[in-house]
Amino acid sequence: MEATLMDTISGLLPYAVDLVAVLLLALGIKGLAKVRSARSANGLAALALGLAVLGLLIELQPPLLAWLGIAVGAAAGGLAGLLTARRVPMTAMPQTVALFNGSGGMASLLVGLGVALYGGTAGAAGAEALGGEVLVGTALVERLSIAISVFVGAITVTGSLVAMAKLQGWIDTPAWTQSRSRHGVNIALAVAALVGVGALLGDPGGSPLWLLLVASSLLGVGVTLPIGGADMPVVISLLNSYSGVAAAAAGFVVGSQLLIVAGAMVGAAGLILTQVMCTAMNRSLLNVLFGGALGAGAGGKVGGGGDEAGYTRITSCSPEECALALECAERVVFVPGYGLAVAQAQHALSELAKLLQANGTEVSYAIHPVAGRMPGHMNVLLAEADVPYEQLVEMDTINPEFPRTDVVIVLGANDVVNPDAKTDSSSPLYGMPVLEVDQARQVFVVKRSLGAGYAGIRNALFELPQTAMLFGDAKAVLNGLLSELRELGVGRVKAA
């Protein structure tokens, strides 16, 4: 009697573990969306995943040979993940997320392929041989879930790799990808993939599977390649949602309810996050996906990639002049952009800000929602340089303050301060919310050259009478400013 009770309890244990894991995962995703709870929520989600793995291992009781595979795979993947997470610089965060995402998609893809090739070729019989207690009994459903996990998995893998390569600067947006015929090619690929899915349902032999694999891999490239670098964060977020869908499909393949529920949860949450990010960037999802690269068309005001974009009324100045302006300014606002992060100048900037504060200047940082390469990226980078959280001011709060600001220094930001976005309806940026730095009394723009910005668009701010350009690497310019200010005795006067 007691033994049967124990059996019942140990039989129920995996279900209990699964339920707790789902609960923790849901709490984790919810907590990650709030500043206060984000870090502990991340830990909670990690714990949930650990629990789920533990529960599954108890339930499956893998044979010895399987443990060998588990040990090798876990050691290699875990170690690579650990090293990548430790080593990767904060500036490279978006492409790192893309890489991880592609890797998750690859895992789902391989599971689908494995069952299709070696486990599910004989339909239900094969599924029974593989699992015995496969959740989904009918061969048709099993083949459909294999097809979906291969289809979505392959798109996730190649799409993420293209996104990563773009953010890393390995590939550009080739001009030929902007032609309208790309839609035709992509539709053809999608049709080929669907034909593969259909054929796979009827006859689970080899060739439909390969057709599906190749067509969906190419589709992932074809859809991602024409999208401009500035929109990549949205793409990564969407691909993240896809990898959730791929995981849910893999859940149907192997018959795991936990995997289905977790994959569905991440897929849906990723979709919402994508929508939220599109709103923050003032872009519509459809426009991002099918509208082509921002500014890459043949529009009138679009400058080329690295040329001087035909500026005529540029004033450039020396760090000395800028230092003089800073010395007597009462209110200074810094506008940091990705160029600042690339030059690793966050620390020099934070030092400059401290010096000015010691001089009695009011200092703040204007953070555009998409400063950096991804929403929230700049906050992470500045936090790394010990900038107090309170000094980071969001766009809507700081825009009314610019008319009262004496000096604005723009560091490696470009499109987010372009006044054309408000006034010129022919500009590709028109309608995007920008930081209204042109309202300030004096603007200094620190920039390496007059090349066009990330989105390849000319900036009217540079030609305004109150704007002066400080050409050079952001870090070198900031260090120049620091030494000029020290020479002027700024900071020291108050201390003495």
Add this chain to the structure above:
Amino acid sequence: MSDFSQALWVLLLGSLLGLELIGKVPPTLHTPLMSGANAISGITVLASLTLLARADGNPALLLLGAVSLGFALFNVVGGFLVTDRMLAMFRRPGSKPAARQGGR
């Protein structure tokens, strides 16, 4: 077939839950949230484990399972650690005065 319909219910309810979980996200958290959600999608590690455990001595399945497990764990371990690294940098507005009080 009842197993299948049950699985569909699970899919449906999981999706609805996911849609409701995040509503308003401050822009500061977009990057970490994306990274964290990405780590969670590495839960496909469960599928890799199942494949391995049921490989039944088939070397091709064992190999595919191990490689797939490696990719999934790369996503999970890297994803959670990198998210934590990002979030550790956010100092809460309230936490600084508290730390000072502790120091006194």
